[in-house]
Amino acid sequence: MADALSEFKKYVFPKDYAELKDYPLRIHLISASPKILPMLSGKSYVNSLKDLERLKVQVHLNVAVQSYDGLTVKLSNGKMLKTTNLIWTAGVKGTFSKGLQPDIVRRGDRLEVDAFNAVIGTDSIFAIGDVALMKIDAYPKGHPMVAPVANQQGTHLDKNLLKPKNKWQPFIYRYKGSLATIGKKSAVADFGTLHIWDLIAWFLWSTIHLMSISGFKNKIMVGLSWASSYFTYDKGNRLIIRK
Ligand SMILES: Cc1cc2nc3c(=O)[nH]c(=O)nc-3n(C[C@H](O)[C@H](O)[C@H](O)COP(=O)(O)OP(=O)(O)OC[C@H]3O[C@@H](n4cnc5c(N)ncnc54)[C@H](O)[C@@H]3O)c2cc1C
Incomplete structure (x- = not known):
């Protein structure tokens, strides 16, 4: 999310929101844990931080969000961030039917x-x-x-x-590796002791995700759509009304 917003400013603002192209958008990534993407190995983690730095995302680790009143984010280290936009990505909860103990x-x-x-x-x-x-x-x-x-x-x-x-056999999870994209041209990948990063990891991420899409036609359509948006940076017209 943080890297996508950074690229949004760089590539989409100038095209679709020309009046906002010089807007001083700052992106802060706040995490209460000591590491972002905790499943990554040390090497991949360092590379992911470098990528975020390149994208001008400010990373705050070991810091929790304590409160937000719509204007100010209060952090556990006493710092305050003034913003009208807070995107909350922590905490996925299950939903289940009533009646269970x-x-x-x-x-x-x-x-x-x-x-x-x-x-x-x-x-x-x-x-x-x-x-x-x-x-x-x-x-x-x-x-x-x-x-x-x-x-x-x-x-x-x-x-x-x-x-x-x-x-019946008990379930055993077969861990096949971890992949994460950071921005449009970079990713990190861990497969046991093998670490891949940058553009090669990004292509690997894309290929694996493309292969996971069901149906040959869907794979081709999505692949072509990705290739087009990768080279043109054009995601289609997002604006409905304009002066
Ligand atoms: C933003 C985001 C990014 C992610 N990125 C990755 C990633 O890069 N790689 C990765 O491996 N995983 C990723 N995940 C996690 C991954 O999406 C989940 O682990 C995975 O989807 C879990 O599958 P599931 O079938 O258990 O649940 P879900 O995919 O959540 O499916 C549950 C389904 O149940 C339906 N449902 C809920 N309640 C009811 C009800 N009462 N009756 C009927 N239907 C109901 C829901 O609508 C939903 O369709 C990401 C998750 C999020 C939120």
Whole structure:
């Protein structure tokens, strides 16, 4: 979000909002944790910070947002930021149907499940993906809330449900690596001890995401659309009314 806003100012303002091209837009990224993108290795993390610096995003680590009154953001280090725009990206919560026992609802409103994704205390209710909290030694706080976990749990549960219960296998998450884009031309990627960054990582990110889109026609259409916006920086007409 922070890098997209920075590029928005650089590439979109001059075209679509010419009157705002010199607007002193400043982007602050505030994180209560000591690291942004916590799943990244040290090397990729350093590269991601360099990319944000290049995009003029000011990163504040170990700092929490304490309050916002619509004009001023108060930070835990005592600093204040004057702004009318605060974009909140922390805290994804689960939603679940009423009627479940409240004691199976854990942090972030996730439902505690056993190794087969069955909601604790039930034998015919299953939860997968973000809303499921499976506590195992490798992930005592539950698996990360990312798409590969949701996909793998879905496929795994599907296979289990087609078999008699005594043949069910516990879910084991296969971590395939981490990828994150920072801006339009840069990304960082970790695959075990292999670290890739910059443009190559960005192309890798695009290819992997393109491959994940279902249907050949969709892949081609999205690929062409990405290629066009990559080279032209044109996302189509966003303005409906103009003087
Ligand atoms: C801004 C953002 C960026 C992200 N970026 C990445 C990324 O780069 N890589 C990555 O791996 N993951 C990313 N994630 C996380 C990823 O999107 C989730 O982990 C993944 O979508 C989880 O899949 P899911 O099927 O568990 O839940 P969801 O994809 O959230 O699907 C749940 C569905 O249930 C529906 N629903 C909710 N309540 C009800 C109800 N009562 N009845 C019926 N339907 C209901 C919702 O509408 C939704 O369609 C990102 C998440 C966010 C918010």
